[in-house]
Amino acid sequence: MSEQLQQLGNPSSLHTHGRATRKTLEDAREAIAKKIDCLASEVIFTASGTEANNIALKGLFWNGKKTGKNVVVISSIEHHAILDPAHWLHTHEGAEVVQVPVTTDGVIDLEFLSTLVSDRGSEIAVISIMHSNNETGVLQPVQEIVAIAGDIPVHTDAVQSFTKTPLSYKKSGVTALTLSAHKIGGPLGIGALILRRAFEIPALLHGGGQEREIRSGTLNAPSIVAFATAVNDSYDAKKVCDLRDSFIAGVKRLIPDAYINGEKSDRLPGIVNVTFPGTQSDTLLLLLDGAHVSASTGSACSAGVHEASHVLLAMGHTEESAQSSLRFSFGATSTQADVDFVLSVLPDVISRGRAAHI
Amino acid sequence: MKLIAAMSGGVDSAVAAARAVEAGHEVIGVHLALAANPQKYRSGARGCCTIEDSHDARRAADVIGIPFYIWDMAEEFHDGVVEDFLAEYAAGRTPNPCLRCNEKIKFAAVLDRARAMGFDGVVTGHYARTEIGEKGKTLHRAVDHSKDQSYVLSVLTIEQIQGAIFPLGDTTKVDIRIEAEKRGLAVAQKPDSHDICFVPSGDNAGWLRDRLGSEVGPIVDQDGKKIGEHKGAYTYTIGQRKGLGLTVPTSDGSPRFVLKIEPVTNTVVVGAREDLAITTMRGERPVWCGPAVTEQVEQGFVQIRAHGAALPCTYYFDGTLLVATLKEPLLGLATGQAMVIYDGDRVVGSATISETE
Numbered sequence: 073m074s075e076q077l078q079q080l081g082n083p084s085s086l087h088t089h090g091r092a093t094r095k096t097l098e099d100a101r102e103a104i105a106k107k108i109d110c111l112a113s114e115v116i117f118t119a120s121g122t123e124a125n126n127i128a129l130k131g132l133f134w135n136g137k138k139t140g141k142n143v144v145v146i147s148s149i150e151h152h153a154i155l156d157p158a159h160w161l162h163t164h165e166g167a168e169v170v171q172v173p174v175t176t177d178g179v180i181d182l183e184f185l186s187t188l189v190s191d192r193g194s195e196i197a198v199i200s201i202m203h204s205n206n207e208t209g210v211l212q213p214v215q216e217i218v219a220i221a222g223d224i225p226v227h228t229d230a231v232q233s234f235t236k237t238p239l240s241y242k243k244s245g246v247t248a249l250t251l252s253a254h255k256i257g258g259p260l261g262i263g264a265l266i267l268r269r270a271f272e273i274p275a276l277l278h279g280g281g282q283e284r285e286i287r288s289g290t291l292n293a294p295s296i297v298a299f300a301t302a303v304n305d306s307y308d309a310k311k312v313c314d315l316r317d318s319f320i321a322g323v324k325r326l327i328p329d330a331y332i333n334g335e336k337s338d339r340l341p342g343i344v345n346v347t348f349p350g351t352q353s354d355t356l357l358l359l360l361d362g363a364h365v366s367a368s369t370g371s372a373c374s375a376g377v378h379e380a381s382h383v384l385l386a387m388g389h390t391e392e393s394a395q396s397s398l399r400f401s402f403g404a405t406s407t408q409a410d411v412d413f414v415l416s417v418l419p420d421v422i423s424r425g426r427a428a429h430i
Numbered sequence: 431m432k433l434i435a436a437m438s439g440g441v442d443s444a445v446a447a448a449r450a451v452e453a454g455h456e457v458i459g460v461h462l463a464l465a466a467n468p469q470k471y472r473s474g475a476r477g478c479c480t481i482e483d484s485h486d487a488r489r490a491a492d493v494i495g496i497p498f499y500i501w502d503m504a505e506e507f508h509d510g511v512v513e514d515f516l517a518e519y520a521a522g523r524t525p526n527p528c529l530r531c532n533e534k535i536k537f538a539a540v541l542d543r544a545r546a547m548g549f550d551g552v553v554t555g556h557y558a559r560t561e562i563g564e565k566g567k568t569l570h571r572a573v574d575h576s577k578d579q580s581y582v583l584s585v586l587t588i589e590q591i592q593g594a595i596f597p598l599g600d601t602t603k604v605d606i607r608i609e610a611e612k613r614g615l616a617v618a619q620k621p622d623s624h625d626i627c628f629v630p631s632g633d634n635a636g637w638l639r640d641r642l643g644s645e646v647g648p649i650v651d652q653d654g655k656k657i658g659e660h661k662g663a664y665t666y667t668i669g670q671r672k673g674l675g676l677t678v679p680t681s682d683g684s685p686r687f688v689l690k691i692e693p694v695t696n697t698v699v700v701g702a703r704e705d706l707a708i709t710t711m712r713g714e715r716p717v718w719c720g721p722a723v724t725e726q727v728e729q730g731f732v733q734i735r736a737h738g739a740a741l742p743c744t745y746y747f748d749g750t751l752l753v754a755t756l757k758e759p760l761l762g763l764a765t766g767q768a769m770v771i772y773d774g775d776r777v778v779g780s781a782t783i784s785e786t787e
């Protein structure tokens with residue numbers, strides 16, 4: 073990346089410097105395409121996963137609207153980068169948004185989707201359901217969703233899954249798929265939308281037309297090159313799974329009333345979502361951070377106040393139990409010593425957290 | 431010590447947190463989200479309820495280099511401070527919400543939570559001092575008397591004072607701003623907050639009218655004769671002269687003042703200036719900030735407004751009420767305000783004024 077930062081050329085320029093940048097940028101595009109199993113021409117670089125989601129959801133909706141399709145189908149556990157554009161389409165474009173519910177195990181209700189498609193399939197412009205959930209790690213049955221959808225375009229936010237679990241754009245059958253570099257150890261502020269070549273959707277950003285006229289703007293070559301480097305970083309899923317399971321076993325031993333959300337479902341290797349009854353997650357975060365452990369909660373409102381996770385609420389949690397839940401993440405560089413350390417501080421953190429929950 | 435620094439997003443609490451870090455304490459910054467539906471931007475001279483303020487607090491914590499969290503105290507604040515404020519006005523009294531906030535939020539809900547989590551105390555940017563002497567840890571006025579906030583802290587019990595750290599008490603406000611500038615804190619020139627933080631417009635009477643309604647009622651003289659009408663008794667204050675809208679003049683042409691507010695009959699009683707004079711006040715629910723006041727009559731000072739004068743008095747506790755007798759009569763004293771007793775610059779204790787004569 074630092075080498076690329078010294079390159080002067082704009083990849084859209086015709087002079088020598090521009091050509092040199094374009095060469096490395098297109099190498100990067102091919103590397104990413106190879107990893108996700110799509111054509112290089114199907115990769116549209118964006119400034120974030122959020123932007124890719126916005127392009128896909130809005131673009132596919134507007135495409136459908138041309139033929140009178142006004143329904144947007146998402147799941148109730150989507151990231152805000154899908155929930156909020158869907159809400160915007162509702163308030164600004166008159167779209168009808170249908171949220172597919174999830175089971176208590178955190179998997180979308182396929183029967184609901186199937187009934188919806190057979191009843192109202194001709195009205196649906198786009199179905200967008202995430203590949204795996206960012207809070208629980210629960211994998212969603214994307215291939216079944218595509219089968220149910222038939223001709224309806226399907227988008228999937230695969231930001232959380234990319235490189236962590238087998239994922240092929242071609243085999244999944246989706247029309248569009250979102251990736252983000254920082255989730256795989258790449259730089260912040262670079263993402264990509266994988267979009268089938270036949271789908272020319274309306275643009276959000278107009279200008280130089282750099283990315284298939286769908287996304288204008290000078291390409292961020294240094295970050296794209298770094299993104300491509302990160303896709304080939306090794307990720308030992310088996311090792312991360314073992315660490316996760318050892319952590320879960322430890323939590324259950326030390327805090328007997330704690331429980332794992334989505335435990336019965338297929339999940340990503342590196343995410344564990346735990347409910348610690350009788351605590352408040354923001355208190356636990358503070359205490360864990362003080363012990364040099366970083367965990368996270370669902371989300372915060374614009375004022376920074378922790379809110380009950382919409383994902384856990386959709387899985388049947390009460391406000392109270394959703395507010396008592398934390399996400400722990402494990403990565404390629406995590407070790408058993410890390411897990412043991414977290415487990416060593418956890419009982420004290422939980423007991424203080426309970427005392428402070430007045 | 432392990433301390434929680436309450437950070438409003440203003441200059442005082444930012445410098446207080448920085449000083450606590452410099453004194454060698456382990457400090458974590460906490461911004462209290464007190465408004466259920468906060469506004470995005472500060473407008474005018476409001477306190478600490480906007481999203482912009484919470485960003486300012488976070489930025490200050492980052493510059494100081496301490497962890498930062500936001501604690502949602504909106505429910506506690508609404509129940510303990512806003513509801514109390516409304517109920518007091520509805521009962522014809524004049525409450526001080528900053529005092530309630532210190533009593534029920536900053537040094538109760540926050541301090542309790544901090545202690546349960548293993549912290550030793552709470553740091554705030556209040557202008558006040560504590561001293562440790564033969565009377566234990568006691569509460570005192572700040573060096574900068576014009577900024578002194580010991581009045582609104584006079585509701586703290588000895589136990590709460592134990593857990594309270596006020597790093598700014600020895601410095602003037604002017605110097606705090608200079609220090610903030612030197613420390614690279616962008617809030618150095620942020621304006622002071624004055625108004626009640628949960629009344630966004632600063633229009634106290636309008637805010638009360640929206641919530642308590644505006645029932646027209648009589649303005650009467652001391653003989654009970656109706657001489658005018660008011661638009662909601664609670665928007666008046668004892669001693670108020672202007673804005674009464676009276677058209678019937680007094681026999682000698684002297685002005686009239688609000689003497690009494692009777693919420694049950696929705697009546698405002700007015701009379702002559704000399705009828706406002708009181709020499710004795712009694713207060714309920716006393717709190718002692720140090721050794722308890724007894725039946726023994728003591729010499730001291732009483733203060734009845736946040737930035738009011740300290741009035742020479744004698745005081746004692748009759749077992750239920752804190753009684754203060756002034757050396758000189760005082761004009762216009764509303765019940766519901768706090769009477770705070772000082773021994774020199776030490777805060778002895780406080781009570782909520784319930785009777786005057």
